[in-house]
Amino acid sequence: MPNxxxxxxxxxxxxxxxxxxLKQAGFQNEADFTSSKTEIEAKIxxxxxxxxxxxxxxxxxxxxxAINLKFIARVGAGLESIDCEYAKAKNIHLIAAPEGxxxxxxxxxxxxxxxxxxxxxxxxxxxxxxxxxxxxxxxxELAGKTVGLIGYGNMGKSFAKKLRGFDVEVLCYDLLxxxxxxxxxxxxxxxxxxxxxxxxLHIPWATETDKLINTNxxxxxxxxxxxxxxxxxxxxVTADLVEALESGKILGAGLDVLEYExxxxxxxxxxxxxPKAFDYLLQAENVLxxxxxxxxxxxxxxxxxxVIVDKIIKLYQ
Numbered sequence: 328m329p330n331x332x333x334x335x336x337x338x339x340x341x342x343x344x345x346x347x348x349l350k351q352a353g354f355q356n357e358a359d360f361t362s363s364k365t366e367i368e369a370k371i372x373x374x375x376x377x378x379x380x381x382x383x384x385x386x387x388x389x390x391x392x393a394i395n396l397k398f399i400a401r402v403g404a405g406l407e408s409i410d411c412e413y414a415k416a417k418n419i420h421l422i423a424a425p426e427g428x429x430x431x432x433x434x435x436x437x438x439x440x441x442x443x444x445x446x447x448x449x450x451x452x453x454x455x456x457x458x459x460x461x462x463x464x465x466x467x468e469l470a471g472k473t474v475g476l477i478g479y480g481n482m483g484k485s486f487a488k489k490l491r492g493f494d495v496e497v498l499c500y501d502l503l504x505x506x507x508x509x510x511x512x513x514x515x516x517x518x519x520x521x522x523x524x525x526x527x528l529h530i531p532w533a534t535e536t537d538k539l540i541n542t543n544x545x546x547x548x549x550x551x552x553x554x555x556x557x558x559x560x561x562x563x564v565t566a567d568l569v570e571a572l573e574s575g576k577i578l579g580a581g582l583d584v585l586e587y588e589x590x591x592x593x594x595x596x597x598x599x600x601x602p603k604a605f606d607y608l609l610q611a612e613n614v615l616x617x618x619x620x621x622x623x624x625x626x627x628x629x630x631x632x633x634v635i636v637d638k639i640i641k642l643y644q
Contacts, residue, residue: 330354330643332375333397338367339380341402342632352640368392376639378402384590385409390417398422398642400635404429404482404622405559407532408590422638425481427631428622433485435621436527436557439581442615443553444469449612470494475523477539478530478558479506479513486527487511498522502535520547525555532559542567545576553579557621560584565604572611579613583621 330353337346337358346356357374359367364383371377371393378400379385385399387410396419399409404425411421442448445466453460472495476483479499487497487510499511500519507513514522526548530536540556540563554577556563565586571577587595587605601609608614622631 333643334374335376335378335639336367336371336374337378338362339378339382339402341378341380341635342628344629345378345402345632345636348633348636349639352636354639364389371396376400378635379408381408381590383408385414387413390414390419393419398639400639402427402631402635404432405531407559420642422635422642424631424634424638427634428624428627429481429485430630431624431627432482432529432557432621433489434624435583435617436486436555436581437489439555439557439583439615439617440525440527440553441469443579443581443613446612448615469525472496472524473498473522474525474527475500475519475552476511476527476529477501477516477519478528479503479511480529482557483527483529484508484510486529496522517547521549523548523552524550525553527555528558528562530558530562532561536562538562538564540564540568542570545571548576551576551578553577553581555581557583560586560588565602565608569604569607572607572613579615580608581615581617582608583617584619585616588619 334355334357335349337356338360340360350356368389371389372395375395376398377396380402385408390410390413398420399414400422401409402424404423406421406423409421414421446464450464453464470493474490474495474497476487476497476499479501483499487499490497491510497511498514498519499507500514500516545567563586568577568580572580585595587602589595608616
């Protein structure tokens with residue numbers, strides 16, 4: 328099929344280069360950022376490709392109506408908003424761009440960890456409140472610590488590479504064999520839990536990882552540890568995390584993602600009454616919160632779009 332016969336529907340806004348380069352390559356672009364999922368379903372049969380971020384779930388019903396769809400491209404790292412197995416069964420090609428924001432995620436994780444260990448946010452707030460407290464803001468050095476990564480794909484590798492500038496031991500655990508490299512030694516989960524002073528998650532949200540970080544998992548660690556999550560909020564049982572923060576088993580938590588996020592990641596599931604665990608996080612001085620922005624830099628905005636363009640063009644070569 329010549330590119331000019333390929334109609335692509337964009338249902339989320341992205342970096343302009345994505346649209347421009349696809350147009351230059353001969354593809355037909357159309358945008359619809361406002362219609363409901365039902366309205367999109369009514370016309371999706373007219374398109375061969377769809378470009379999304381996370382506005383709504385691409386489920387079985389949607390795919391059944393997309394009778395001419397050849398690819399789904401998500402401008403991001405994960406594909407959990409798509410029924411991947413059903414899409415593959417319909418011979419729909421799935422495209423994601425974890426390469427595009429892995430550097431941003433790695434840098435964000437480093438920033439969160441250093442801020443927590445050195446109490447930067449707490450100290451900053453106290454000074455602004457007129458309190459010059461030195462001993463109460465004494466921090467910890469990363470040197471000499473063991474950092475454990477769960478998940479060693481694009482994101483985990485990026486974080487591990489950045490840790491090379493520190494005198495630390497880096498361990499990784501992954502379901503796939505032989506993923507360790509010069510930046511991280513692959514070990515069993517049990518060994519990681521015995522040695523780690525820091526735990527950082529770099530895993531998708533899937534059946535195997537849902538609610539992975541719970542009380543039993545946390546208590547299996549031999550030492551108190553700092554916790555960083557730039558992966559997915561639903562990988563963590565927030566109430567169990569709070570219990571560990573209260574007991575001192577977790578020394579501090581840097582959370583870019585929360586259990587309460589909606590699937591689109593654009594909003595929280597927060598109603599008039601906040602969950603008790605979330606209220607604790609908002610008040611805790613040893614918790615650092617960011618709104619799912621670890622991979623959301625100006626540079627990654629462009630990189631993500633470029634990766635998607637390149638993969639779509641390659642699909643039709």
